[in-house]
Amino acid sequence: MNDVELHEYFENMVRTLRAKGVLCAITSGLACVHYGIAESTQDCDLLCHTSSFPVLLDYLSETSIDGQPCQYRGNISPPLDARWHKGGWTSHFEWDLGAGKVRLDVFGSALREATPWADDLHGFYAGMQVVAWMKRTDRDKDWPFITSLGEQLLLRNDPRGWLHVYDEEALNGYLKRVPIPDELLEKRPALRLLQSGHPDLRFALKAEREFWQELDRLRIRILRRALRPFVVAMARRSHADSANLTEAHAERVAVADSKLDPNPLRTYGIDRYLKEARENTVQFIHPRIVEYLPDLAEHFQTLQS
Numbered sequence: 001m002n003d004v005e006l007h008e009y010f011e012n013m014v015r016t017l018r019a020k021g022v023l024c025a026i027t028s029g030l031a032c033v034h035y036g037i038a039e040s041t042q043d044c045d046l047l048c049h050t051s052s053f054p055v056l057l058d059y060l061s062e063t064s065i066d067g068q069p070c071q072y073r074g075n076i077s078p079p080l081d082a083r084w085h086k087g088g089w090t091s092h093f094e095w096d097l098g099a100g101k102v103r104l105d106v107f108g109s110a111l112r113e114a115t116p117w118a119d120d121l122h123g124f125y126a127g128m129q130v131v132a133w134m135k136r137t138d139r140d141k142d143w144p145f146i147t148s149l150g151e152q153l154l155l156r157n158d159p160r161g162w163l164h165v166y167d168e169e170a171l172n173g174y175l176k177r178v179p180i181p182d183e184l185l186e187k188r189p190a191l192r193l194l195q196s197g198h199p200d201l202r203f204a205l206k207a208e209r210e211f212w213q214e215l216d217r218l219r220i221r222i223l224r225r226a227l228r229p230f231v232v233a234m235a236r237r238s239h240a241d242s243a244n245l246t247e248a249h250a251e252r253v254a255v256a257d258s259k260l261d262p263n264p265l266r267t268y269g270i271d272r273y274l275k276e277a278r279e280n281t282v283q284f285i286h287p288r289i290v291e292y293l294p295d296l297a298e299h300f301q302t303l304q305s
Contacts, residue, residue: 003033003040003041003042006030006041006042006044006102007030007033007034009065009102010026010030010044010046010104011026011124013046013059013063014026014046014124015124016059017048017052017055017056017059020055020059021052021055022048022049022052022055022056022059023048023049023051023052023118024046024047024048024049024052024056025046025047025117025118025121025124025125025126026044026045026046026047026124026125026126027045027046027047027107027110027117027125027126027130027131027134028045028131028134028135029041029043029044029045030043030044030045030125031045031125031126031131032131032135032145032148032149034122034125035125035128035131035148035149035152037145037148037149037152038145042100042102042103043102043103043104043105044102044103044104044105045104045105045106045107045134046104046105046106046107047106047107047108047109047110047117047126047130048106048107048108049108049118050082050085050086050108050109051082053080053081053082053085053108056080056106057080057245057246057249058246060093060104060245061244061245061246064095065095065097065102066095066097068095068096068097068098069095069244069245070093070094070095070104070245071093071094071095071096071245071248072091072092072093072094072245072248072249072252073092073093073094073103075230075231075234075235076092076227076231077090077091077092077093077252078090078091078227078230078252078256078260079091079249079252079253079256080106080249081253081256082108083262084256084260084262085106085107085108085109086108086109086262086263086302087261087262087263087264087265087266087303088109088111088219088223088263088264088265088303089108089223089260089262090105090106090107091105091106092104092105092106093105093106107134109302110126110130110133110134111133111134111136112133112134112136112296112299112300113130113133113134113299113302114133114298114299117130128149128152128153129149129153129160129163129164131145131149132145132146132149132150132163132164133299135149136212136213136215136216137213137216138213138214138216138217138220143166143209146164146166147164147165147166147167147170149161149164150162150163150164150165150166151165151170151174154174154177154178157178159178159179159180159181159184160184161174161178162174162178162180162184162188162191163184163187163188166205166208166209168201168202168205171194171201172194175194175195180194180195187294188208188294189204189291189292189293189294190204190205190208190292190294192292193292200288200289200292203285203286203289204289204292206285207281207285207289207290207292207293208292208293208294210281210284210285211277211278211281211293211294211296212296214277214280214281215273215274215277215296218273218276218277218280219265219273222264222265222268222273223264223265225264226260226261226264226267227260229259229260230255230256230259230260232259233255233258233259234252234255237251237255263303265300265303266303266304270297270300270303270304273300274296274297274300278293281293
């Protein structure tokens with residue numbers, strides 16, 4: 001399946017699911033292709049409201065690509081179940097085509113979202129702001145996409161773009177074109193340095209990016225520790241992946257019930273998590289830049305409930 005076919009396939013999937021009443025949207029890499037800031041991707045990331053998971057699971061169990069059924073991806077995938085997705089887990093599926101695999105990752109909530117992702121849709125796709133929050137990973141390759149998404153918003157006179165541009169020259173270029181609302185100055189203190197033309201702006205941008213990346217590195221470490229007992233237990237019952245998807249799902253839920261913490265970050269402590277990531281970041285930046293690190297608590301509020 002080439003890139004164009006993949007794009008069309010998942011758009012048709014969303015079209016069909018929405019006709020069944022499923023609230024869902026394509027996000028991340030394939031959304032970046034849609035917005036014209038990436039050329040290709042081999043995977044699809046799908047946001048789906050947790051109340052629609054039973055319908056989505058039934059749909060995937062009946063779906064094949066080139067005659068190959070949909071399966072959970074090995075032992076690593078948590079079940080497509082609201083109990084775990086509300087705690088920040090993701091479910092991973094694939095169609096094994098022999099010469100390659102088509103992969104689908106399903107998110108019950110958008111990583112690092114500050115407002116509900118369903119309030120910001122663009123056709124079959126998550127809105128640019130949602131994608132920009134989800135792209136704030138520890139991978140360097142994701143960060144140019146964040147800036148591009150921010151610029152796309154600013155070009156549309158959408159001030160939310162100010163939250164996502166990490167290129168100093170680009171920020172200065174938009175300063176005279178799009179006003180910065182006061183509330184965004186509170187959300188992103190580095191913008192105050194932009195307004196005043198302060199030379200510390202470049203250092204504040206680097207520090208802010210490092211903070212986000214440290215948050216993601218720490219998140220991944222916490223999730224990996226929590227996932228280990230589940231993976232070991234699933235490996236002992238690996239025949240489940242040879243069953244049909246519905247049966248494999250039921251067995252996966254049974255294992256997760258006793259082996260997988262539904263909300264590892266809450267167990268770890270959200271305040272502790274944020275404090276630790278901030279302290280790790282502060283070690284590597286100049287003390288005068290610390291005040292320009294943003295307060296990111298709002299991006300993890302949904303994990304508190």
